[in-house]
Amino acid sequence: MSQDPIIQAFLEEAEELLTQYEESLLQLEDHPEDAEVLNRIFRAAHTLKGNSGMLGLEMMAHFTHKLEDLLDELRKGMRSVSPDIVSVLLKSGDVLKGLVEHAQDGGDSVDPHLRGTMDETLARIVAILATKPLATGESAEAAPSPVLATALFELRFNVGADPQNPKVHGDALTKLLSNHGRVGDADVSLANAGKAGAATHRIQFTTALDKSSIEALLRQSGMADVGVAPVSGLFDDAVEDEPAPTPNAATPSAPPELAPSPPRAVAAPAAAPAAAPASSKETPAKAARAAVDADSKKGPEAASIRVPIEKVDKLINLIGELVITQSMVAQLVNNFSFERLGQLEEAVGVMDRHARDLRERIMAVRMIPIKTLFSKFHRLVRDLVTVTGKSADLEIEGEETELDKTVIEKIGDPLTHLIRNSMDHGLETPEERRAAGKPETGTVRLVAYQQGGKICIEVSDDGRGIDRDRVVQKAVEKGLIPADQSLTDEQAFALIFKPGFSTAPQVTELSGRGVGMDVVKRNVEELGGTIAIKSERGKGTQMRIALPLTLAILDGQALCVGNDVYILPLVSITESIRPNESDVHAPAGGPEVVLVRGRALPILRLNELLGLSVGSRDLMSGLFVLVENEGRQAALFVDELLGQQQVVIKGIERNYQRIEGIAGATILGDGRVALILDVPGIFALSTTRVPLTT
Numbered sequence: 001m002s003q004d005p006i007i008q009a010f011l012e013e014a015e016e017l018l019t020q021y022e023e024s025l026l027q028l029e030d031h032p033e034d035a036e037v038l039n040r041i042f043r044a045a046h047t048l049k050g051n052s053g054m055l056g057l058e059m060m061a062h063f064t065h066k067l068e069d070l071l072d073e074l075r076k077g078m079r080s081v082s083p084d085i086v087s088v089l090l091k092s093g094d095v096l097k098g099l100v101e102h103a104q105d106g107g108d109s110v111d112p113h114l115r116g117t118m119d120e121t122l123a124r125i126v127a128i129l130a131t132k133p134l135a136t137g138e139s140a141e142a143a144p145s146p147v148l149a150t151a152l153f154e155l156r157f158n159v160g161a162d163p164q165n166p167k168v169h170g171d172a173l174t175k176l177l178s179n180h181g182r183v184g185d186a187d188v189s190l191a192n193a194g195k196a197g198a199a200t201h202r203i204q205f206t207t208a209l210d211k212s213s214i215e216a217l218l219r220q221s222g223m224a225d226v227g228v229a230p231v232s233g234l235f236d237d238a239v240e241d242e243p244a245p246t247p248n249a250a251t252p253s254a255p256p257e258l259a260p261s262p263p264r265a266v267a268a269p270a271a272a273p274a275a276a277p278a279s280s281k282e283t284p285a286k287a288a289r290a291a292v293d294a295d296s297k298k299g300p301e302a303a304s305i306r307v308p309i310e311k312v313d314k315l316i317n318l319i320g321e322l323v324i325t326q327s328m329v330a331q332l333v334n335n336f337s338f339e340r341l342g343q344l345e346e347a348v349g350v351m352d353r354h355a356r357d358l359r360e361r362i363m364a365v366r367m368i369p370i371k372t373l374f375s376k377f378h379r380l381v382r383d384l385v386t387v388t389g390k391s392a393d394l395e396i397e398g399e400e401t402e403l404d405k406t407v408i409e410k411i412g413d414p415l416t417h418l419i420r421n422s423m424d425h426g427l428e429t430p431e432e433r434r435a436a437g438k439p440e441t442g443t444v445r446l447v448a449y450q451q452g453g454k455i456c457i458e459v460s461d462d463g464r465g466i467d468r469d470r471v472v473q474k475a476v477e478k479g480l481i482p483a484d485q486s487l488t489d490e491q492a493f494a495l496i497f498k499p500g501f502s503t504a505p506q507v508t509e510l511s512g513r514g515v516g517m518d519v520v521k522r523n524v525e526e527l528g529g530t531i532a533i534k535s536e537r538g539k540g541t542q543m544r545i546a547l548p549l550t551l552a553i554l555d556g557q558a559l560c561v562g563n564d565v566y567i568l569p570l571v572s573i574t575e576s577i578r579p580n581e582s583d584v585h586a587p588a589g590g591p592e593v594v595l596v597r598g599r600a601l602p603i604l605r606l607n608e609l610l611g612l613s614v615g616s617r618d619l620m621s622g623l624f625v626l627v628e629n630e631g632r633q634a635a636l637f638v639d640e641l642l643g644q645q646q647v648v649i650k651g652i653e654r655n656y657q658r659i660e661g662i663a664g665a666t667i668l669g670d671g672r673v674a675l676i677l678d679v680p681g682i683f684a685l686s687t688t689r690v691p692l693t694t
Contacts, residue, residue, distance in 0.1 A: 007103065010051050014100045017044045019375060022093050025086060026378045032081035041089070042071045048096065059110070060099045063118060066125050066213070067092050073129070085128065090379070091121050119216045126213040130180035153214065154229045155203045173203060173223060180217065181207025305405055307365050315361055322354040359646070363550055366406070370448050370457075371399035373408050377419055377446060384423040391430055391441040392423060398448035403455050404550040410527055411457070411547065414520040418459040418543050419444060421517070426463035426541050436538065438462070454529075454571055455549060460542035466535035468492050474501065490631070493533040497521040527551065528663050530680050532630045546630070554649060556676065558642035558668075559625065561607050562614025565674040566638075567647050567666060572679040574626045574633070576641060584619050594624060594635045601626065601635045602686070606677075609685045610661060615639055629679045634686065649676060661685050 021044040028037045045068050053061035070089075073079040098114040155173065174183050183205055207214070214228050329351060332344045374396050381394040403411075427433075427442035434440060447458040468489060475481045475495045495501060499518040524531045529547040548554060548571075556567035583595040584603070592603040603624070607615030616622050616639050624635040647666035652659070663678035 007055060010055055011100055011104050013051070014048060014096075017048055018093055018097055018100065019372075020044050021096075022090065022379055023375050025089050025093065026382065028081060029083070029086045029382075035075075038071070038075050038081075042068070042075050045071055057099075057103055060096065060103070062212070063092075063095060063099070063122060066122060066129075069129055070125050079128075088121065088124050088128065090382075091117070092125070095121050119219060122213060123216040123219075126209055126217060127180070130207070130209065152230075153205045153207065153211065155205055155214075155226050156229065157201055157223075157226045173226065176217070176223070177203070177205050177207075180209055180214075181205055305365065305368065311361070311365055315358070315365075318354060318358050318361060322351065322358060325351045325354055356646075359553065363404075363553060366404050366550065366552070367402040368405050368408065369399065370401050370403050370408060370455075373412055373415070374399045374446055374448070376412075377415070380416060380419060381423065381444060384420060388423055388427075389429065390423065390427050392427055393441055393443050394419075395443055395445045396447075397445070401448040401450060401455060403448075403547070404552070406551050407455075407527055407547055410523065411545070414523045414545070415446075415457065415459065417517070417520050419446070422459060422461040422463065422541070422543075426461035426465075428464050432464075450549075451546070454546045457545045457547065458542055459545075460540060462540040465537040465539055465541055466493055466496070466533070467537065468535075471495055489535075490532070493535060496533070497531075525678075525680060528678070530630050552649060553646055554676070555644065556647050556666075557625070557644050558674065559638045560640040560642060561610075561612060561638055564612070564614060565642065565668065565672060566606070567674050567676045568625065568627070568636075569663075569676070569679065570644065572627045572629060574628050576623055576625050577635075578623055581620055592619075596626065596635070601633055603637055604634050604682060604686050605637045606682075609682060627679050627682070629683050632683060634683065636682070647674075647676065 021041055024037050024041045024044070028034065028041065031037060045064050049061055049064035049068055052058075052064065067089075070079075070085070074081060074085070079085075095114070095118045098111070098117070102110055102114065155177075157173075177183050183203060205214075209217070211228055211230055218226050218228070325347060328347045329344070332340055332347055336344065377396075378394055381392060384390075385392055422444050427444070428436065428438070430440040433442065443462050445458070445460045447460075449456055472481070472487065472492050472495070475498070476483045478498075478501065480495060480498055480501070481487070497517050497520070501517070521531055524545055524547070527547055528551065529545055531546075532544050533541065534544070535541040548569075554567075555570045557570055557573060559566055559568055577596065579594050579596075584592070585595070585600075586592045592605075593600040594603055595601075603619070605615075606612075619637060622637055622639045623641055624637055625641070627634055627636050649664045650666060652662070652665050661678055661681035661684070663676045663681070665673055665675050668674050
């Protein structure tokens with residue numbers, strides 16, 4: 001199904017609509033009287049209902065039909081927006097995301113957890129719709145009373161051997177149904193009374209609910225043994241001409257596209273119809289964590305990019321100019337003479353400029369605003385507030401910053417973990433913040449900006465900060481560092497990226513097992529980026545990620561070590577020098593350093609770091625390339641510098657393996673393969689290898 005272009009187009013649009021739906025709901029929670037936001041939510045649900053119904057996705061169409069009923073009442077002022085209703089609507093968005101993923105996978109069966117969540121959410125919507133709309137203010141009084149079509153159903157269950165069973169079970173069923181319609185006559189069919197348990201108790205029920213909604217309500221209340229049979233007057237979305245269930249039916253029919261499954265025992269609903277029943281086996285913290293994890297790890301991956309028409313127009317114009325220039329070059333080559341060499345060189349230069357412009361514009365097509373990623377974190381923080389019991393606001397800056405689509409897709413999980421870490425470890429409880437003289441509501445900030453050839457993303461909080469001494473103590477206890485080792489703040493904070501490292505006093509639903517931060521660091525470095533920490537006790541922590549603009553092309557400096565050619569990213573280079581002999585020092589037993597304007601920089605011999613047997617050993621016969629990474633500087637010793645050029649990055653891990661200090665490979669103009677150096681990896685190698693001294 002996912003290969004059908006029509007279905008694929010629908011799925012892409014559905015993903016955008018659901019993102020808009022969730023963002024608008026979070027706005028509605030803060031501004032419940034904003035009619036425009038409510039209309040935007042309604043339009044998103046209405047579009048999903050119409051498109052899914054047109055494509056035969058009956059399960060999604062059925063669910064959004066009921067969702068649209070609730071949104072319509074809110075939109076018309078017949079019902080007030082409340083936190084409970086917003087929670088139900090957000091949960092509905094989660095269900096729709098799951099249904100979109102199911103449609104994309106094209107599977108025949110639906111995940112039981114998704115079906116259970118859908119049934120429970122549908123029952124909560126039905127329960128809200130069955131309550132009398134609130135009359136709040138003049139707008140509610142002016143609104144017309146809802147006119148809901150009703151239908152008559154017959155509910156049946158076995159009497160059993162106990163003569164009191166009809167009364168006990170019937171009274172519980174009547175109490176449940178009275179909140180959702182009018183309970184009519186009840187009787188016991190004694191046709192088979194001679195057989196224990198064969199008699200049937202019948203209850204007539206007139207309601208605005210449809211058959212599948214009644215069944216979902218019964219399952220939610222632990223009464224899945226009750227059969228539901230339509231009698232007359234079913235409204236538009238009920239299934240007509242359906243055979244009535246047998247008196248002994250244990251599993252009511254499910255909504256469209258749902259295969260039968262064993263009934264799920266669920267606790268009885270609370271007095272407020274809109275309140276969600278909690279499963280005895282799943283705590284609210286676990287449920288919220290599951291929702292958070294599902295949102296951060298799953299989601300259909302877009303197979304296309306929506307491109308503004310002006311970008312397409314510029315590409316077409318540029319291609320036209322390139323075709324003209326190519327014709328000029330071809331004509332000059334066919335009628336070439338030495339006198340026309342200057343014209344040929346000029347035409348080739350123009351073609352080269354057009355090719356560069358074309359490359360840059362095509363790369364710009366892949367660049368999309370990071371807002372598409374940042375907008376998802378409002379929901380994440382909202383869920384984490386519920387889990388942790390803390391109060392927090394999310395502030396976002398720089399969401400219009402553009403980043404390569406591939407990078408955006410891969411940086412989502414690391415950012416999710418960093419925000420979760422800020423909420424769990426960073427921010428204090430309201431009581432702790434009051435005692436520290438801070439506002440009860442903490443702040444988590446998410447900032448993006450461009451710096452040189454990189455995109456920087458900062459996740460910060462105004463919480464308790466990192467206890468440097470405790471981090472070092474834990475590292476010593478785990479044997480990560482010797483007890484007498486002296487560390488800078490940067491080196492101490494970097495210890496939290498070690499696998500298995502955690503300072504949490506106890507394991508919680510969110511953290512404490514020592515996994516996560518090492519994965520964050522590894523994922524960031526796989527993107528060619530770096531991550532650094534700044535923290536101050538009592539004031540907060542900042543995690544700063546620096547990423548390349550794109551994973552496809554970079555501007556690099558070609559250099560030689562022996563006969564081998566390497567590419568060094570230009571964004572990491574500050575300058576190149578050929579020092580005087582008096583500026584190079586190699587103290588006995590110490591590292592080699594070079595003095596640059598009075599500052600001593602460590603010398604990193606590239607051939608030794610990479611384990612090469614080629615390359616010059618005499619420091620005076622080569623060059624020093626000064627490189628920088630997260631505030632650290634070093635002088636990289638190489639034999640020779642070649643030209644600067646743009647290179648296409650090719651991965652080597654898939655066909656070989658990961659190599660520390662190497663980010664990938666590229667093909668040069670003469671056909672040779674050159675390795676692309678990874679500056680953070682070079683710095684890491686320098687701490688594990690002891691350079692030879694001269």
